Amino acid sequence: MDLTPEPNMDDEAVGRLSFDPKGALDAEDGAVLTRLARAVGAVDPVPEGLVERSLFAITLAGLEAELMEAVYLDAPLAGVRGAAAAARADDAAPAEAKTITFTHDSLTVMITLSPSAGGKVRIDGWAAPAAGLDVELHRPGVDVLTTASDEDGRFAFDSVERGRASLVVRRTDGGGGAVSTPIIEL
Amino acid sequence: MTGSREALPDVDGSGLTLGDRAAIALTEYRAGNHQALGDLVREATPLLWHTVRAQGVDRDAADDVVQSTWVALVRHAETIAEPKAVLKWLLVTAKRAAWEAVRKHRDDEKRRTELPDDSPEHPMALPANDPPPDAEVLRDERDRILWTSLQKLPGRCQELLRLVSLADRPDYRYISAAIGMPMGSIGSTRGRCLAKLRTILDEQGDFSWT
Numbered sequence: 180m181d182l183t184p185e186p187n188m189d190d191e192a193v194g195r196l197s198f199d200p201k202g203a204l205d206a207e208d209g210a211v212l213t214r215l216a217r218a219v220g221a222v223d224p225v226p227e228g229l230v231e232r233s234l235f236a237i238t239l240a241g242l243e244a245e246l247m248e249a250v251y252l253d254a255p256l257a258g259v260r261g262a263a264a265a266a267r268a269d270d271a272a273p274a275e276a277k278t279i280t281f282t283h284d285s286l287t288v289m290i291t292l293s294p295s296a297g298g299k300v301r302i303d304g305w306a307a308p309a310a311g312l313d314v315e316l317h318r319p320g321v322d323v324l325t326t327a328s329d330e331d332g333r334f335a336f337d338s339v340e341r342g343r344a345s346l347v348v349r350r351t352d353g354g355g356g357a358v359s360t361p362i363i364e365l
Numbered sequence: 366m367t368g369s370r371e372a373l374p375d376v377d378g379s380g381l382t383l384g385d386r387a388a389i390a391l392t393e394y395r396a397g398n399h400q401a402l403g404d405l406v407r408e409a410t411p412l413l414w415h416t417v418r419a420q421g422v423d424r425d426a427a428d429d430v431v432q433s434t435w436v437a438l439v440r441h442a443e444t445i446a447e448p449k450a451v452l453k454w455l456l457v458t459a460k461r462a463a464w465e466a467v468r469k470h471r472d473d474e475k476r477r478t479e480l481p482d483d484s485p486e487h488p489m490a491l492p493a494n495d496p497p498p499d500a501e502v503l504r505d506e507r508d509r510i511l512w513t514s515l516q517k518l519p520g521r522c523q524e525l526l527r528l529v530s531l532a533d534r535p536d537y538r539y540i541s542a543a544i545g546m547p548m549g550s551i552g553s554t555r556g557r558c559l560a561k562l563r564t565i566l567d568e569q570g571d572f573s574w575t
Binding site for chain 1: 399402403406407410411414415418424428431432433435436438439440500502503507508511512515526527529530531534555559560562563564566567573574575
C-alpha cells in the first residue's frame, strides 16, 4: 500500500486544509498522535499486570532451565494454569491442601500446598531420586527464595505470599542442568 | 551504562527512539545486563498489545501472546542478527503469534460446529472479532471526534496510526514495515494515512490539537 501523500488533490482542495498533505510532520500531527495514543490506551487498555507477567516469564526463560511437566492424575490440576488464566484476579484462593507432581527425565518433584497463618501458603516438597538438590522459589517482583533438600529429598518453604510462582531445581553438585516447574498459582 | 550506548546512532540528534532503546536493551542483555530489557518491556508492551489485538485476538489470548513474544526475544537473544531491527523483530513475532492464535481459535470453533451448518449452502460464519472497542470511555469531546474520525479510514490505516501513536516518530518505518505497509524512505514525512486523518479532522471543525 502506497503511503505517500495523496498526489491528485487539486490546489483548491489543498488550500482549504489546515496543513500541507505532502509536508513533513508538524506540531499538530504530534498532538493528534499523542491524543490518539491516550485514546487507544483508554478504549482497549493493556491488562493490569501484563508487564509484570512478561518480566516474570522473561526471568524464567533466562534461567534456561528445562521445563518439567505437571502430571495430571485425575482432573486437570487447578494449581497449574495458563498465563492468562493465572492472571485473572478473581481466582478463589485455595482453602485446602493440594498436591501437584512434576516430572522431567528421571527427576520427580511432588509439592503439597497448604494454608499457613496470615493467608499465606506453606510448600512441602519431596524430590526423587533424593540427590542433594537446591530448590529456588521464583515469584514476580520479589527476591528468589532458596532452600536445599534433605537426605530424603524433602524440602519446604514455610510461609510464602500467594500468587504466581515457579520452582527451579538444581543438583547441589552442579551436575545436570536446572529444571523448572510450569508457573503455578500458590 | 556501558559503552554500547555510544556505539548506537542518536537519531537526528534529537534523542533515542523506542527502536534505539530496543537495540540497546538487546545488546545489554547479551552482555549480561538485564535492566534495560526490563525497561523495554515496560515501554513497549502497550505497542505489542495493540499490535496483537489488531489481529482480532481476544484479551486473554493476547495476554499470552505478548508474554510469549517477550520470552521469544530472550530465547533468540543470541541469534537476532541485527540488534537495530529488534523492534521490527518484536512486532513481526507478535503479529505472527497473533495469527497463529486466531487460526487455532478458528480450528477449535470448527471442531465444535455441527456438520449441517458447515455446508456450501450454509457457510459457517467466521468467528466475529471482539465488538469494536467502545468509544464510550472517551469523555473528552475532541477525543471522541478523533476516534470517530479514525473509524472513517481504511482498516489498515487505522491500525498503522494506532500503532505509530504509541512509538516515536523515527520508528514509523519499522512499524509500517512490520504490519506490511512499507513507507520506503519516508521517515519524517506525514504519510497518507495521517494526511487522510488530518483531512477528516479538518472537516469536523476548527479544533486545535496542540
